[in-house]
Amino acid sequence: MLSRSAQGLYWIGRYLKRAEHISRLMDVQVAALIDRPLAHIYFGWARLYSHLGISSPVAALRDWSEESDGWGLADSFTLADDLTFTRTNDYSIYSCFEMGRENARQIRHCVSSEMWICLNRSYFRVREQRIEDIWTGNPQQFYADMVQDIHTFMGVASSTLYRDEGWDFLQIGRVIEHAQLMCALLVFQVTESENEKYGDLEGYDWWSLLHCFQADEAYQHYHGMKIEPNKVLNMLVNDVRLPNSVYFALDQICSRLDELGDAPGNRSGATANRFAGRLTSIIQYEWPDAEDKKRMLVLLENLAFRLHEYISSAWFSYEIDDTVRL
Amino acid sequence: MFESPQDPRSHCRRLLDELLTMSVEEIDSVHERVTRTFSSQSISFTLYGEDEVSERIIPIDCIPRILPASEWDVLDAGLKQRIATLNHFIVDVYSNCRILEDGVIPVDIVKGCPQYRIEMHGVQIPLNAPVGVCGTDLVRTHDGFRVLEDNLRVPSGVSYMIANRQATKANFRRIYRDYHVREVEQYGRQLYETLSEFNPHGNNDPCIALLTPGVFNSAFYEHMFLADEIGAELVEGRDLLVSDGFVYMRTTTGLRRVDVIYRRIDDDFLDPLFFREDSILGVPGLMHAYRRGNVALVNAPGTGVADDKSIYAFVPDMIRYYLSEEPILENVETYLCRFPKDLEFTLDNIDKLVVKPVGGSGGYGLFLGSRATKKERSEFIEQLKADPSNFISQPELALSRAPCWIDRQLEPRCVDLRPFILTGTNSRIVGGAFCRIALPKDSLIVNSSQGGGAKDVWVVDF
Numbered sequence: 001m002l003s004r005s006a007q008g009l010y011w012i013g014r015y016l017k018r019a020e021h022i023s024r025l026m027d028v029q030v031a032a033l034i035d036r037p038l039a040h041i042y043f044g045w046a047r048l049y050s051h052l053g054i055s056s057p058v059a060a061l062r063d064w065s066e067e068s069d070g071w072g073l074a075d076s077f078t079l080a081d082d083l084t085f086t087r088t089n090d091y092s093i094y095s096c097f098e099m100g101r102e103n104a105r106q107i108r109h110c111v112s113s114e115m116w117i118c119l120n121r122s123y124f125r126v127r128e129q130r131i132e133d134i135w136t137g138n139p140q141q142f143y144a145d146m147v148q149d150i151h152t153f154m155g156v157a158s159s160t161l162y163r164d165e166g167w168d169f170l171q172i173g174r175v176i177e178h179a180q181l182m183c184a185l186l187v188f189q190v191t192e193s194e195n196e197k198y199g200d201l202e203g204y205d206w207w208s209l210l211h212c213f214q215a216d217e218a219y220q221h222y223h224g225m226k227i228e229p230n231k232v233l234n235m236l237v238n239d240v241r242l243p244n245s246v247y248f249a250l251d252q253i254c255s256r257l258d259e260l261g262d263a264p265g266n267r268s269g270a271t272a273n274r275f276a277g278r279l280t281s282i283i284q285y286e287w288p289d290a291e292d293k294k295r296m297l298v299l300l301e302n303l304a305f306r307l308h309e310y311i312s313s314a315w316f317s318y319e320i321d322d323t324v325r326l
Numbered sequence: 327m328f329e330s331p332q333d334p335r336s337h338c339r340r341l342l343d344e345l346l347t348m349s350v351e352e353i354d355s356v357h358e359r360v361t362r363t364f365s366s367q368s369i370s371f372t373l374y375g376e377d378e379v380s381e382r383i384i385p386i387d388c389i390p391r392i393l394p395a396s397e398w399d400v401l402d403a404g405l406k407q408r409i410a411t412l413n414h415f416i417v418d419v420y421s422n423c424r425i426l427e428d429g430v431i432p433v434d435i436v437k438g439c440p441q442y443r444i445e446m447h448g449v450q451i452p453l454n455a456p457v458g459v460c461g462t463d464l465v466r467t468h469d470g471f472r473v474l475e476d477n478l479r480v481p482s483g484v485s486y487m488i489a490n491r492q493a494t495k496a497n498f499r500r501i502y503r504d505y506h507v508r509e510v511e512q513y514g515r516q517l518y519e520t521l522s523e524f525n526p527h528g529n530n531d532p533c534i535a536l537l538t539p540g541v542f543n544s545a546f547y548e549h550m551f552l553a554d555e556i557g558a559e560l561v562e563g564r565d566l567l568v569s570d571g572f573v574y575m576r577t578t579t580g581l582r583r584v585d586v587i588y589r590r591i592d593d594d595f596l597d598p599l600f601f602r603e604d605s606i607l608g609v610p611g612l613m614h615a616y617r618r619g620n621v622a623l624v625n626a627p628g629t630g631v632a633d634d635k636s637i638y639a640f641v642p643d644m645i646r647y648y649l650s651e652e653p654i655l656e657n658v659e660t661y662l663c664r665f666p667k668d669l670e671f672t673l674d675n676i677d678k679l680v681v682k683p684v685g686g687s688g689g690y691g692l693f694l695g696s697r698a699t700k701k702e703r704s705e706f707i708e709q710l711k712a713d714p715s716n717f718i719s720q721p722e723l724a725l726s727r728a729p730c731w732i733d734r735q736l737e738p739r740c741v742d743l744r745p746f747i748l749t750g751t752n753s754r755i756v757g758g759a760f761c762r763i764a765l766p767k768d769s770l771i772v773n774s775s776q777g778g779g780a781k782d783v784w785v786v787d788f
Contacts, residue, residue, distance in 0.1 A: 002560075002565055003565070004561075004562070005559075102541070106541045109553045109554040109560050264577075315578045318576075320567065
């Protein structure tokens with residue numbers, strides 16, 4: 001497969017995962033606007049913007065206090081618009097769909113017709129709406145639909161895409177994006193949960209995370225109703241049975257890299273493979289006993305970024321000189 | 327469709343009867359389904375406006391245009407005759423220049439043509455077929471079909487022909503079956519076979535790549551579509567490199583040698599070492615590999631010399647010269663403004679003529695005398711006088727019209743016809759064509775880049 005096509009599939013996976021991730025968090029956030037205290041709402045917006053590493057269009061950083069609205073209800077409309085429909089925000093759901101579709105358009109012959117039609121429909125659905133259209137109705141449903149659309153796309157891909165390396169790169173893109181975003185999110189979560197800036201969040205911060213990543217039911221089943229941050233954290237990081245855990249994502253990357261075998265730039269291909277193995281072993285063997293979880297999460301986040309670079313230099317932009325001619 | 331207002335052509339009667347049994351809602355629903363097929367698959371053409379670039383879904387009309395096989399077979403023979411001649415001409419002007427020495431065409435028209443590529447002189451062109459893929463524009467006037475122009479560089483539209491067919495066939499199932507329509511779907515296989523014939527290495531499974539300028543090109547949808555149809559890699563210049571005189575593409579398993587490139591990039595941008603040095607779309611060293619016979623380029627660089635509008639006027643003479651035959655298909659009467667007599671005629675009759683720049687395409691720069699205001703006319707005359715050799719003129723033709731479904735009723739619109747001719751060791755034409763529609767009422771401009779639409783063409787064994 002053409003390196004650029006493989007790269008296109010990889011980025012389709014990444015952008016759609018990013019759209020799904022933001023949609024999930026937005027779903028929880030707009031639900032919070034209905035009945036949560038202002039502190040929770042402020043926390044939710046801060047969590048969204050901080051872990052994505054972008055600044056909000058509303059006043060750069062306002063200090064939260066009980067008396068002020070902070071990033072509260074008044075700004076929520078603007079913030080939701082920014083993260084959902086704003087064309088100039090690379091992290092808005094619209095932009096993620098647009099870039100995912102643009103990648104698919106450039107490598108249209110590498111995705112199945114069914115995948116293209118599915119992605120195209122979702123893209124036009126987001127493109128043709130405005131925040132005003134969803135805000136007065138049921139914004140939660142909109143975000144749930146976005147997640148549903150992405151699941152449908154992946155399901156269609158699973159049923160129709162030929163299982164060559166294109167499939168592997170689509171999957172790798174999806175899970176590497178998930179691993180990076182989850183680590184960044186958990187770094188923020190751990191940092192802010194040590195901080196009393198928002199007062200007592202009554203476990204909302206952790207519960208909402210479980211809910212976002214479909215882990216709430218499993219958590220209740222295995223750990224009961226009481227939210228214990230350490231247990232939540234362990235579940236989201238190294239639960240081998242949770243499809244949205246960081247470990248689960250990294251394990252999938254290892255499997256996909258094994259499937260791919262040697263890259264044209266042999267050294268970097270093997271390095272990427274070893275690197276992914278190192279990440280999973282850190283979670284498997286070091287995480288459980290680590291005292292400083294935050295430090296460990298920062299390490300994982302950095303390593304996940306480097307893994308992207310290794311994959312890129314192994315398969316997409318390798319040096320020509322030492323490459324095999326077929 | 328009609329000989330006269332009350333008198334449908336015999337081969338169209340069955341379609342007309344079918345339409346008459348359908349209610350407005352039924353036809354409208356067919357039209358909507360056909361349109362939806364195009365939009366859900368984003369079958370598009372990119373339009374470049376002054377300020378913005380927009381991806382536009384090709385407007386498709388659901389009512390097919392029907393041509394009887396007897397008429398089509400004449401076109402088929404005429405087009406094959408024409409492409410054989412044009413290939414002779416191109417090979418000739420880049421080798422012995424026999425036709426120029428014999429004075430059939432003035433030397434300065436050929437060698438002064440912006441599309442004449444001196445770099446191609448002396449190059450051994452594979453199969454003596456510089457034009458592997460040609461799209462010829464035909465118009466029907468009161469006295470039959472005439473050739474309006476030959477597109478010998480990177481003709482587009484064939485994907486819309488196939489997409490039109492798929493959409494129309496699915497929505498007129500019964501009548502399609504009744505009509506015994508000739509198929510167009512084998513175009514992909516024929517294109518693959520043609521391209522394979524150019525393989526310089528003789529291996530059974532040639533590596534074919536379709537070279538596109540990229541996603542911003544007007545016809546990018548078509549490039550994707552065709553790459554898919556022929557199982558070729560869709561490559562951009564950045565995917566290719568030249569090493570040891572061979573062309574390779576960068577794949578996930580290493581560098582793979584490319585045998586045949588179906589290029590959809592203009593000559594100017596193919597190789598920055600040979601042509602425009604600021605091109606970032608091409609491949610440095612590609613022409614070296616081509617000249618050494620290590621890779622085939624279809625179409626060959628320099629074919630534009632034969633579709634220049636000044637040279638078009640000489641095609642009937644070329645047919646007589648190379649094939650010793652009379653042209654089966656006639657040209658539209660053409661005046662070369664470089665000749666004082668033709669210029670004088672053009673200036674005297676500018677209100678009845680269409681004036682075109684010789685190197686233009688896509689309907690850009692076209693001047694319609696009858697539609698221009700007095701001021702526009704006088705401005706254009708100045709432009710024409712300043713550089714007459716850059717223009718040709720033709721009479722404004724009464725183009726044939728076909729019924730189209732517009733605003734919930736059948737409306738006549740001007741149409742043209744672009745069949746595609748493939749030439750390797752021999753020529754092949756599928757029984758169908760890309761039919762373009764001038765959508766605004768009374769418009770004569772059918773080009774997709776000017777907002778034209780499309781409809782399916784059924785060649786029927788009637």
